[in-house]
Amino acid sequence: MEKESLREAYARALISLGEKDERVVVLDADLSTSTKTAKFGEKFPDRFFNIGISEQNMMGVASGLALSGKIVFASSFAVFASGRAWDQVRQSICYNEVNVKIVATHGGITVGEDGATHQSNEDIALMRILPNMKVIVPADSIETEQVIKKVYEEEGPFYVRLSREKFPVLYKDSDYRFEVGKYDVLKDGSDGVIFAIGREVYESLLAAKELEKEGFSLAVVNSSSVKPLDKELIYKYAKKFGKIIVAEEHQKIGGLGAAISEFLSEEIPVIIKKIGVDNIFGFSGKANDLLRYFKLDSEGIYKTIKSWYKI
Amino acid sequence: MYLSNFTSDAKVEKGAYSEELIEKLKRKARKVRIEIVKSIYKAQSGHPGGSLSATDILVALFFYKMHFHPKDLHWKDRDLFVLSKGHGVPALYGVFSELGIIKEEELSHLRQVGSILQGHPDRLKTPGIEASTGSLGQGLSIALGMALSIRLNKSNRKVYVMMGDGEMQEGQIWEAMLKAGNEKLDNLVGIIDYNGIQLDGMVKKIDDLAPLKDKCKAFKWETVEIDGHNFDEILWALDEADKNKGKPFMIIAHTIKGKGVSFMENNPAFHGKAPNEEQYKQALKELGATE
Numbered sequence A: 001m002e003k004e005s006l007r008e009a010y011a012r013a014l015i016s017l018g019e020k021d022e023r024v025v026v027l028d029a030d031l032s033t034s035t036k037t038a039k040f041g042e043k044f045p046d047r048f049f050n051i052g053i054s055e056q057n058m059m060g061v062a063s064g065l066a067l068s069g070k071i072v073f074a075s076s077f078a079v080f081a082s083g084r085a086w087d088q089v090r091q092s093i094c095y096n097e098v099n100v101k102i103v104a105t106h107g108g109i110t111v112g113e114d115g116a117t118h119q120s121n122e123d124i125a126l127m128r129i130l131p132n133m134k135v136i137v138p139a140d141s142i143e144t145e146q147v148i149k150k151v152y153e154e155e156g157p158f159y160v161r162l163s164r165e166k167f168p169v170l171y172k173d174s175d176y177r178f179e180v181g182k183y184d185v186l187k188d189g190s191d192g193v194i195f196a197i198g199r200e201v202y203e204s205l206l207a208a209k210e211l212e213k214e215g216f217s218l219a220v221v222n223s224s225s226v227k228p229l230d231k232e233l234i235y236k237y238a239k240k241f242g243k244i245i246v247a248e249e250h251q252k253i254g255g256l257g258a259a260i261s262e263f264l265s266e267e268i269p270v271i272i273k274k275i276g277v278d279n280i281f282g283f284s285g286k287a288n289d290l291l292r293y294f295k296l297d298s299e300g301i302y303k304t305i306k307s308w309y310k311i
Numbered sequence B: 001m002y003l004s005n006f007t008s009d010a011k012v013e014k015g016a017y018s019e020e021l022i023e024k025l026k027r028k029a030r031k032v033r034i035e036i037v038k039s040i041y042k043a044q045s046g047h048p049g050g051s052l053s054a055t056d057i058l059v060a061l062f063f064y065k066m067h068f069h070p071k072d073l074h075w076k077d078r079d080l081f082v083l084s085k086g087h088g089v090p091a092l093y094g095v096f097s098e099l100g101i102i103k104e105e106e107l108s109h110l111r112q113v114g115s116i117l118q119g120h121p122d123r124l125k126t127p128g129i130e131a132s133t134g135s136l137g138q139g140l141s142i143a144l145g146m147a148l149s150i151r152l153n154k155s156n157r158k159v160y161v162m163m164g165d166g167e168m169q170e171g172q173i174w175e176a177m178l179k180a181g182n183e184k185l186d187n188l189v190g191i192i193d194y195n196g197i198q199l200d201g202m203v204k205k206i207d208d209l210a211p212l213k214d215k216c217k218a219f220k221w222e223t224v225e226i227d228g229h230n231f232d233e234i235l236w237a238l239d240e241a242d243k244n245k246g247k248p249f250m251i252i253a254h255t256i257k258g259k260g261v262s263f264m265e266n267n268p269a270f271h272g273k274a275p276n277e278e279q280y281k282q283a284l285k286e287l288g289a290t291e
């Protein structure tokens, strides 16, 4: 399957937004060659600010620019954008309710070789708890471009989580339109459902294919809008199956699975199997080896589901 | 009474500012101080010390220097003010009341449920507030972003931001100091309310800032030190900031925490404590107010 970088897609989308709207400005904190915002900087040097290795200052500057009429994209690695500058995101951005889009790359365990300090498995929890903040995790490059354009159109703070790894391309540009708070059922199923985000969408599709061979029909839902949730669709499947599965490259505590649990537990009794990182830090390794170790690859998902359903 | 000796940089020419103007500013400042004491007493909560030390500077900014329209707060060419030391906001509310931006009556609802006057500045609840602040250390970055936006728009608006001296201990301040200096943002004016006291006690004892002027200069800020309760000097510094080119401008304003109320002056106990009834009456008397 063809693979494409989400970060490159981000840069493409930024440049096209920059071309049509003078108000678009981009900030980075000395990771622009990694996050790819440098490409915007080459094209629009006046509207690109490398703030230096000072994520807290970057979030404040982003707020000030937005308060003065700009539409601001601010990028860094997910671990720093969410963690190092959390209070600044909370107060300068969310409480001020400003038009700042934090686009964080290098989310999840697949950051790989850099190890635990750089693997962000807590960012979704940190960001989704904030009032006024919306949280989006695209599943491929096509969706990334659409998400960037959508968060540009919608007023207010967003946190978009991208990955370091290239992702298999799931969508064609012509046949999919991302909407905030709406999920995409990539494959329907009659025996069970898995809600997945990011890389886990593709891994879930592969797992579903294997399970299909054994007569188990699993629906796979790309749940890129972590906040707000697509409550209608989640409820529909929860009611239909009575148990659901969630897969994410994130701590089970506080992630998408937790968000879905919070919602469903007030609505309907359902058992929720969470596939994610279980209250531990990661470590160095190749992205795929780490996915395997944490049972976040297709085989891990397949085995978890098999044993859970006693197939 | 001053905490430290310093040499003022102010070179005020005789007659530069009319007596009439200075008297007007003094009157306004006295009114604002009374409103600070009243509103904090009524709320039985708030930060009188840092509000009173900041009063004269805020009065000078809003009644002398800044371009804005109290009746058209969103005027696109207005200057901007960010109160980075957000806990000093009762002083700003007092100024807003004097300007007619908020009703004087509102002041008696400070810090109460449903009030438009929050414990710390809230741009979505209070007219005239440009940025919500309260977590110390964040306002300078916000002001820096505003100044960048204004420069991108090729506009000559100015951004003023006030910080506390204790607040200068926050790392983020120095991130922003560094960037603003390197960006040569001469539309950005910082003011440090150098009252020498933070929450727990003396800044000097807890984590000294000296030599503060040298530090600001080393970060490529044009820097002047003045008496933050002398209107001639405050106006001089604000006018100097206009003349300054190619660098951000820092005004280190030496002030007295609790200024105007004898028992609050230089008294860390009144950093974040409301006066009791007896103290309240005494304070109003000293400020020449009738209840």
Ligand SMILES: Cc1ncc(C[n+]2csc(CCOP(=O)(O)OP(=O)(O)O)c2C)c(N)n1
Pocket: B047, B049, B050, B051, B053, B085, B087, B088, B134, B135, B136, B137, B163, B164, B165, B166, B167, B168, B193, B195, B197, B198, B199, B257, B271
């Ligand atoms: C990040 C942060 N830490 C702690 C506080 C609590 N706090 C409120 S005021 C204050 C002292 C501020 O001292 P200074 O900046 O000197 O202000 P001033 O003396 O002018 O009141 C502290 C520690 C806060 N508001 N924000």
